[in-house]
Amino acid sequence: MSRLTVVQTLPALDSGGVERGTLEIARALVAAGHRSIVISRGGRLVGQLEAEGSEHITLPVDRKSLTTLLQVGAFRKLLETLKPDILHARSRVPAWVAWLAWRKLPADNRPRFVTTVHGLYSVSFYSAIMTKGERVIAVSETVRDYIRKNYPQCPEDHIQLIYRGVSPDEFPHGYQPSPDWLAKWQQDYPQLAGKAVLTLPGRITRLKGHEAFITLIEALKAKGLPVHGLIVGGAEAKKEAYLHEIEGAVRARGLGNDITFTGHRSDIRDIFSQSHIAFSLSSKAETFGRTTLEALSIGTPVVGWNHGGVGEILAACYPQGAVAKDDVDGLIVACETLVRAPVTVPPVEKFRLDDMCGQTLAVYEELTQGLA
Helix, strand or coil: CCCCEEEEECCCCCCCHHHHHHHHHHHHHHHCCCEEEEEECCCCCHHHHHHCCCEEEECCCCCCCHHHHHHHHHHHHHHHHHCCCEEEECCHHHHHHHHHHHHCCCHHHCCEEEEEECCCCCCCCCHHHHHCCCEEEECCHHHHHHHHHHCCCCCHHHEEECCCCECCCCCCCCCCCCHHHHHHHHHHCHHHCCCEEEEEECCCCHHHCHHHHHHHHHHHHHCCCCEEEEEECCCCHHHHHHHHHHHHHHHHCCCCCCEEEEECCCCHHHHHHCCCEEEECCCCCCCCCHHHHHHHHHCCCEEEECCHHHHHHHHHHCHHHEECCCCHHHHHHHHHHHHHCCCCCCCCCCCEHHHHHHHHHHHHHHHHHHHC
16 A cells, blocks of 8 residues: 555644544554545644644634635645645544545546545534545444435445544553552542442533433442442533532532532543443433443443444443443343343453544545546
8 A cells, every 4th residue: 555645634633532432543553654644723632643743734723614615725735735635634623624625636646535434413504514524534334324324325335434443552441540640539529448349421402411410429329339429521611510519419418528529530431440330311412422432441331322323332242230320220120130240241342443443544545546
């Protein structure tokens, strides 16, 4: 395979699943000897991207504003200069900028255009840009079905299912944290001692199922079970009111000593290792469910609503953790069983990071060979 130049574009490189996926593919490209370039507004992950051998070009392609379209000319000049073989757009605003720049290039002198549908976006002309790729990568069957249903104009042979994945090196089965981390954890959270720790990860938003989680802890406590709930995740400024709302709900139910809010944490692997159960209770279907897979990968059971990408992961890796959506009674029964008889999930053999990277690079190779 000849050396490729691949440009990925996304709004920014701060944090999140899209950002992580971009860095993972960039790393795989460099490891395979290709030139990897990312165009975004920038952000705290730029240093890591560059340290791992990729290039970053700063361009304000992140704002949902018509003024962002003023960047089309600059983006086209970059394409003319860089002459990439692949242009891969991962989010709607930069996808519009990239596509408008791309289509103005001579047809025989364009890179191949790839998109990845990371979200179940609102169905609209604006969102349809994500289906204009010559290959449209769906990160789960849930996403592939969403594309088929809502964008029938997207040719079936353009859609490519490539599950996201995690590295078993980063989330090894049976993982245990360092003694220093464990000592500090026990010092910071002495209320967890002797309890079955039940962990709900994710940003503080109304969609993440905090109300069902609080009800669950209340019910298990009423059964006399020694449990403690952890809500792991930070709240953006505009979500502070909702955070206060659920904190108030915890106090109102007399659970102030039974549920802890940790705020944002960057050590989720360590936290999962100390958790008896992790949860995915989002009311809106997740497109994939990376935290579900991370917990399962190290052997921690996950109980979650059986829909979206999380339902797909549970079906493949831990089907006994799947509960019908909004069936709180079923949730309580599933968790009571696990608290009374803890289990370790067997090693996960699917949804590997190497598979995701290999399949994505295979798409690039197939498209560029099609140019020959």
